[in-house]
Amino acid sequence: MANNRHESLGLTDEQVLDMYKHMLLARKLDERMWLLNRAGKIPFVISCQGQEASQIGASFALDRTKDYTAPYYRDLGVVLAFGMTAKELMLSAFAKAEDPNSGGRQMPSHFGQKKNRILTQSSPVTTQVPHAVGIGLAAKMDKKDFVSFVTLGEGSSNQGDFHEGLNFAGVHKLPVITMVENNKYAISVPLDKQIASEHVSDRASSYGMPGITVDGNDPLAVYEAVKKARERALDGEGPSLIEAVAYRFTAHSSDDDDRQYREAAEVDEAKKNDAILTFAAYLKETGVMTDEAENDLIAEIDAIINEATDYAENAPYPEPESALGYVYEE
C-alpha cells in the first residue's frame, strides 16, 4: 500500500474521495462542453483541463461556507467546489435566462454567484485581484474570520493590478490568498516571454508576503499550501502568494488553434502528469477508492452532466427586452 499522504494533512478518506469527485466532475463537464461546442450547440468553451487538481486542492483548504473567492475563467473546479451546480454551469454555457452567473449576459466561464460568495468576473484579466483585496480589507475592518481567495493565470500576473493589489494586501496585512495557476502559456505566449524570474512566486517578497511554488498536479500539495496560507491569514499575519504549476491541456479556448505555437509532443508529455489519472491511482493505491467505486462515480457524474445538459438545452433564452434591465438599481 502506498504512503498515505492525506491523513497526515488531516484529510479523511471521504474528503479526498470528494476532492476526486469534484476534479472528475470538472473534467467531464469541460469535456462535454467541448463536444457541445464542436456540435455547434454552444458557441464558446474555455477550459479547466489540466488545472483541476490545483483548483480543487485549493478550494478544499478553504472554508467554503464563509470564505470569498474571486475566480478566473478556468476555475470550473473552484466554483463547483464553492457550490455552483453542473446545471447552473450548463445554463451558462447555453447562455440561458436561468444562468445564475449572468442570466446569459456574459460568455460562459465568467463566473459569479453571490449566494456562494463567488465574486462576479469580467473578461479583462487581473481586475479581480484588487477586488479580492477589497474583500480582505472588509474582513479586517469588520474583524471577520473569513479569507479572500483569488486566482489568475501566470500571464495575467504581469498586469499592473497584480502589483497594486498584492502590495495593498501586503501593506495592510489582509487575509488574502492569491493563487497563480501557472499553465505555462498565455494563449500562445510561453512563460519565458511573460516573466523574467524563475517562478511567479518570486514576486511575493516584493509584497512582504510568503511565496511558494507547488506542483499544481498534486491536489494534496496545493491543499497543504492553501491551508497554511489560510491559517496565517486568520492569525492576522497577512496575505500569501501561491503558484500552482500545471499545464494547459487544451487550446486556449474553442476559438484557438494551439498547433500554431506549440508541439503536440509537448502536450502529450504534459498529459502524462494528468492529475485525474495520478490522483485516481493514488486513491486506489491507498485503498480509498475501489475500481467499482470509480465506475459508480463515473456513472453518477455522467448522469449529472446528462441531466444538466438536457435541462439547459431546453431552458429558455432571456427575453430580448430584458437586455435593458439592471443597469442601475431598479
Add this chain to the structure above:
Amino acid sequence: MANNRHESLGLTDEQVLDMYKHMLLARKLDERMWLLNRAGKIPFVISCQGQEASQIGASFALDRTKDYTAPYYRDLGVVLAFGMTAKELMLSAFAKAEDPNSGGRQMPSHFGQKKNRILTQSSPVTTQVPHAVGIGLAAKMDKKDFVSFVTLGEGSSNQGDFHEGLNFAGVHKLPVITMVENNKYAISVPLDKQIASEHVSDRASSYGMPGITVDGNDPLAVYEAVKKARERALDGEGPSLIEAVAYRFTAHSSDDDDRQYREAAEVDEAKKNDAILTFAAYLKETGVMTDEAENDLIAEIDAIINEATDYAENAPYPEPESALGYVYEE
C-alpha cells in the same frame, strides 16, 4: 588624510569636484526657487533637496553624451548633469516662453529636452518607466550602445506601470537602469504605508534583474552602483534596479505643510547626513577641495543663479494665442 574612495572607482579629482559643483548648483538653485516662491514671484516649487547626491552620483556614471534619461520631478540634479542650464531651469520656474522644457506650458520640474535626451515628463507618476523601457527596446533593436536611465520615487513604485515596465525590460533583457529615489515619504505617507517589503530593491527579483539598495547620501556609492548597472546593460545582460535611500528635506512642494504629518526633529536628524556637507567634507579631507576653492565655487554658483534669475524674470511670457499651437504636427 582620509581614505580616497573615488580613485579606486576610476574618478579623477576634477570629476569628483565637478560632481560636487553640480550637487551644489542643484541645491542652491532649489533654495533660490523657494525664496522666489515665498516672495510671490514664482507659483510653485518641488525640490531636489536631500537627493542631490543620488542624482549626481548616478548621472556621472552614465554617458551623458548618448544615454537617455527619463527623470522625475525632483531630478534637478539629473537634468543639470545632462546639460540643462540654470537659466533654462529658471525660465521654466517663471513659466516663460523660452523655457525649453515646455515653453511655459507645464509646471516647473516637468523636465524634458530632446537635444539632451531628456524625455518629456508629465505629472501622473511612473508613466515614464515604460517610456524608458521603450528607449531601451529601441537601443536593442537598433543595436546601439546607449542605456536608458529612469528614476521615480518609492511611493510611485507602487503604480502598475512600475511592474509592467520592469517586467518588460526583464523579459527582453533591455539596457534600462531604474533608480528609485527613496526619500521615505510620498507626500504625507511614510514608507511603511507604501510598501510591505524592507527594500524597494527587493522587487528586482520579480523581474529577473539584480537589485541593490545604496546610501543615497553617498554620491560615490550611487556612482558605483549605476556604473556597474551600465556595464551590465551594455554587455547585453539586461536591466538593473537601484534603490537610493535618502530623505526629503523640504515639504513635498511649496503647496504642502509637512508639519501636518512629520516631526521637525526627524527632519533635523536626517539633515545631519546632508550630502552637501558630508561630500564637501570628504573632498576637503582627501585634499581635492580647499576652503578657498569652495568659496570660489559658491561665488561662481551664486553668480550663475543670479544671472539666470534676472534673465528669466525679465523674459517674456508666451503669447496667449500660442496656447493653440503644437497639438498636432504643424
Add this chain to the structure above:
Amino acid sequence: MPVQSYIQAITAGLREEMLRDENVFVLGEDVGKKGGVFGATKGLYDEFGEYRMLDTPLAESAIAGVGIGAAMYGKRPVAEMQFADFIMPAVNQIISEAAKIRYRSNNDWNVPMTIRAPYGGGVHGALYHSQSVEAVFANQPGLKIVMPSTPYDAKGLLKASIRDNDPVLFFEHKRAYRLLKAEVPEDDYVLPIGKADTKREGSDVTVITYGLAVHFTLQAAEKLEEEGISTHVLDLRTVYPLDQKAIIKAAQKTGKVLLITEDNKEGSIIGEVSAIIAENCLFDLDAPVQRLAGPEVPAMPFSPTLEKYFMLNPDKVETAIRDLAEF
C-alpha cells in the same frame, strides 16, 4: 444656517455619512493624517481612525479596485483620487468593472461606491492639475457622474452619492473649494441624483451648464440683467446620465440656448446636451445652439498668459450670452 465654503460642505457631508453608517469609509492618497491635499478630509482621521480614513499606497487602480471589492462585500467606500487627472490609471477598474458589475451579474452584485476627485482649472495647476475628465466616463451606462456647483449642492449630492447603490463619480471643482461660500443646512438633507436644477429663471437666453461655470454664468447673468437681458440658467448637476426632460424644458423656454463647459469643446458633455435639443426641440429654437468651451488643446497650460487664454471666466460667458440674445 451657517455659511460654509464648498470644501467645508464636502467635509461636513462626508462626516455626517460616516456617523450615520459605519460601513462608510474613505480611502485614498494622503486622506488620513494629512487630511487630504486640499483638506477635504481634515479632522476625520482623528475622529474615525485609520481604517475609516485610509491612506493607501500610491496606486489609483488599486484605490478603485479595492474599493469595488469592499463595496461588493457591502461596505460603502468613498475613494478619493487626489486630482481628477490622476483617475486615468483607474479607468479600467471604473469602466470595465464598477460600471458593469450590476449588469453583468444580472443584478446579483452591485457596487455602492463613490469616487471623489477635484477637477477643473484656474488654479495654476497646468496640464495635469486642471483637467475636466467627465467626458471620458460619460458614455458608460452603469456610472453616474455628479458635478455640484454650490456648497449646498455639494453636500446634498455627496450624501446622496454615498447612499446610492451604484457607483457615482463625484467631481468637485477645486477652484470652487474656497471661492464659493454659502449657507448650508446643518440638518440631514439629500439632493436627487439625475435631476438638473434651475439656478435662475429668465426669458431671453437659456444657459445650460454645470460646475464652476454655473457660478460664472450667474455672475454674468446679473450684469446682463442691467442691460435688460434676462438669462435662464439650468445647472445639470448630474452630467451623466443627463436629465433630458429638464434640458428640453429649459431649451424650449427661451428658444435660444447657450451650452457652457470648461472642458475643450469637441466630445465634451455639452455635445450630448446639444444633440438632445436637436432631437427634441428643433422647431422651438430661434437661433442655432451655441457652445462656449475651452480651446481644442490637450489641457490647460501653466503660464499665466496661457491659462487665462484657456480658462473660462464671467466675461467670456457674458459676451456669449449677449451675442446670442442679439441673434
Add this chain to the structure above:
Amino acid sequence: MPVQSYIQAITAGLREEMLRDENVFVLGEDVGKKGGVFGATKGLYDEFGEYRMLDTPLAESAIAGVGIGAAMYGKRPVAEMQFADFIMPAVNQIISEAAKIRYRSNNDWNVPMTIRAPYGGGVHGALYHSQSVEAVFANQPGLKIVMPSTPYDAKGLLKASIRDNDPVLFFEHKRAYRLLKAEVPEDDYVLPIGKADTKREGSDVTVITYGLAVHFTLQAAEKLEEEGISTHVLDLRTVYPLDQKAIIKAAQKTGKVLLITEDNKEGSIIGEVSAIIAENCLFDLDAPVQRLAGPEVPAMPFSPTLEKYFMLNPDKVETAIRDLAEF
C-alpha cells in the same frame, strides 16, 4: 485589382509599411508566432523576425507605454490591443502621455505611434469583446481616431496612420474582418486622415456614420432606393477630430439627417456630430436630427436573443431612414 477581405487589407498595409520603413514594428499580445488572435499579423513574424513582430507580456499599459518610448526615440510602433475592450488599462498612457507629449513639450518631442484594436459586436463576444470604445478617447486633443469601413479604406488609412507623426487610434471592426471583401489596389496608396468620405450620393436623407454601420447603411439604402427613397451616406472615417466641413455639407444637402453608431447613444461620437449640425445648419434642417444607436446598457450581452436586440443591423437602419424620409 485583387479582392481582399478587410483583415487581409490590414495585413497587407502593415506589411507594406514594414517593408518601406524599418523603423516600423508591431508589438502586442500573441502578434508574433500565432499571428494575432484574428490573424491580422499572420506570416509577418516569419518574414520580419521577433523584434519587429514582438509578443509582449500580457500588460496593455506597458504595450502602449513602451510603444510611446520607442516612438519618442524615432521608431514607428504599431501597438496591438487584442480587443478594443482591453485598451482600458492603457488609458493613462494614451490620454495622459501619447496625446499630450507634443503639446506639453512645446513641439520638442512627438509620438508617431499607431494603436490598432478590433472593436464592435455581432460576433457573440459578449460584454468585453464587443464594445465600441472610441467615445472614451474622442475628447482628447492630440489623438486621432480612425475607424475604416471598407477593405480599401482600411489599408489606405492604416498606412496613413503609420506614417502620421502623431498618435493614432485605429479601430477595426472585428465582424468586418471576414464579412467585407472588396478590390484593394496592390500599389502604394494612402488616404487622408481627418477627412470624411461620401460613400453614396442621395437627395432625401443624409446618413452620417462610420465603421461597420456604413456597410449596413449601404445595404439599407439600396433597398430603399427601390421604394424611391434616395439616401446620401457620409462615412466619417476619422471620428476624432471630426471633419466639420464635410458634416455640414452633407447635412445641408438633404436637410434630413440620421446619425448612426453601434455604440450606445448617450455620449457617443454622434452626439458631437449632432452638435456640429445644430450649431451650423439649424436653418437648413427639415426634420430633427435623428440618432440610431445601441441601447443605454453597459455593453452588448451574450445570449443570442440579447445580442440581436442590442446589435445594429440593416433592418434597423432601413426603418430609421424610412421614418425620417416620411417626416
